[in-house]
Amino acid sequence: MSRLNSLISNITSGRVYIQTHNFPDPDAISSAFGMQYLLKVHGIDAIICYKGQIDRHNTRKMMELFDIKAVNVDRLGALPPDSQVILIDAQKNSGNVYDLSCDKVISVDHHPTVQSYDYLYSDIREKVGACASIIASYYFENGIEMPVEIATALLYGIKVDTAQLTRGVNALDLEMFTKMFFMANVKHMNELESSTIEIEDLQAYGNAISTIELEGPISFANTGRDCPEALIAEIADFMVAIKDVCMSVVYSVRTEGIKISIRTDKKSGCNAGQIIVEALEGIGTGGGHERMAGGYIPLRNRIESIDEVVVIFRDNFHRALARHMQNKNTA
Numbered sequence: 001m002s003r004l005n006s007l008i009s010n011i012t013s014g015r016v017y018i019q020t021h022n023f024p025d026p027d028a029i030s031s032a033f034g035m036q037y038l039l040k041v042h043g044i045d046a047i048i049c050y051k052g053q054i055d056r057h058n059t060r061k062m063m064e065l066f067d068i069k070a071v072n073v074d075r076l077g078a079l080p081p082d083s084q085v086i087l088i089d090a091q092k093n094s095g096n097v098y099d100l101s102c103d104k105v106i107s108v109d110h111h112p113t114v115q116s117y118d119y120l121y122s123d124i125r126e127k128v129g130a131c132a133s134i135i136a137s138y139y140f141e142n143g144i145e146m147p148v149e150i151a152t153a154l155l156y157g158i159k160v161d162t163a164q165l166t167r168g169v170n171a172l173d174l175e176m177f178t179k180m181f182f183m184a185n186v187k188h189m190n191e192l193e194s195s196t197i198e199i200e201d202l203q204a205y206g207n208a209i210s211t212i213e214l215e216g217p218i219s220f221a222n223t224g225r226d227c228p229e230a231l232i233a234e235i236a237d238f239m240v241a242i243k244d245v246c247m248s249v250v251y252s253v254r255t256e257g258i259k260i261s262i263r264t265d266k267k268s269g270c271n272a273g274q275i276i277v278e279a280l281e282g283i284g285t286g287g288g289h290e291r292m293a294g295g296y297i298p299l300r301n302r303i304e305s306i307d308e309v310v311v312i313f314r315d316n317f318h319r320a321l322a323r324h325m326q327n328k329n330t331a
């Protein structure tokens with residue numbers, strides 16, 4: 001039985017929700033959109049939902065171009081008892097996905113597992129650069145015709161998550177990219193790619209540039225308060241491209257906590273996901289891939305000032321990094 005058919009055979013009853021990680025990005029939304037259509041082909045209606053906001057222009061633009069409907073979980077109310085949830089680009093207990101309090105869960109994802117869970121069905125492939133590649137493969141493996149708007153959305157999801165095929169790409173990403181490249185709507189793709197920065201974003205870029213500090217090959221920068229999550233990540237991407245920087249750490253302070261994004265380049269020899277897990281142990285939660293990772297430090301119940309918490313997390317980073325390098329050298 002194909003992976004898709006195994007997944008479908010585990011959908012038995014009730015209402016089906018396709019839930020992305022919080023503050024969904026183009027990979028999460030395109031994958032959810034692709035999954036919704038696959039279910040529809042099998043006679044199953046599903047609602048796409050997410051927690052947080054769609055806070056980036058390119059994600060909103062994609063939803064508008066392809067008429068993708070997604071509901072904020074805050075507006076869902078309590079789920080009917082026989083509901084099923086398909087997590088897309090997300091895993092239960094991963095720290096960046098809201099718990100819908102439903103135990104019949106399926107996951108299709110490409111993030112490293114932080115905490116395992118007894119899923120009805122899961123297809124979790126850490127080595128794949130974009131969740132969109134996994135969803136695309138379900139179409140080709142099962143001979144399901146892919147509508148042009150789904151091809152365009154999934155192709156864009158792959159482009160964004162792999163930084164234009166430069167980050168974490170594996171054979172499946174390349175195969176799906178090649179297959180969908182000539183299927184996608186060029187005009188829509190251009191619209192998505194030609195306006196990815198909003199004028200308000202420049203304030204956060206400006207803050208990060210003026211606060212950047214280099215500690216050897218690591219850069220630390222502060223975007224200022226309440227910066228959208230995906231923008232913190234974009235700025236981290238921007239800063240890891242600086243010559244001599246092989247790990248960029250960018251953060252933003254909110255009322256309830258500090259959001260952090262880190263990026264490493266190939267020459268760093270460091271695994272961003274492992275380092276952030278270690279660095280935030282005991283003070284917050286984090287996780288991610290080798291080259292991209294994120295984390296959060298809640299300020300609740302902390303007696304230190306924000307500045308002091310920032311110092312603590314920077315210290316932790318250095319310790320985690322030093323340990324990591326030592327383990328690598330002795331391995």
Ligand SMILES: [Mn+2]
Pocket residue numbers: 027028089110130131161
């Ligand atoms: Mn993704």
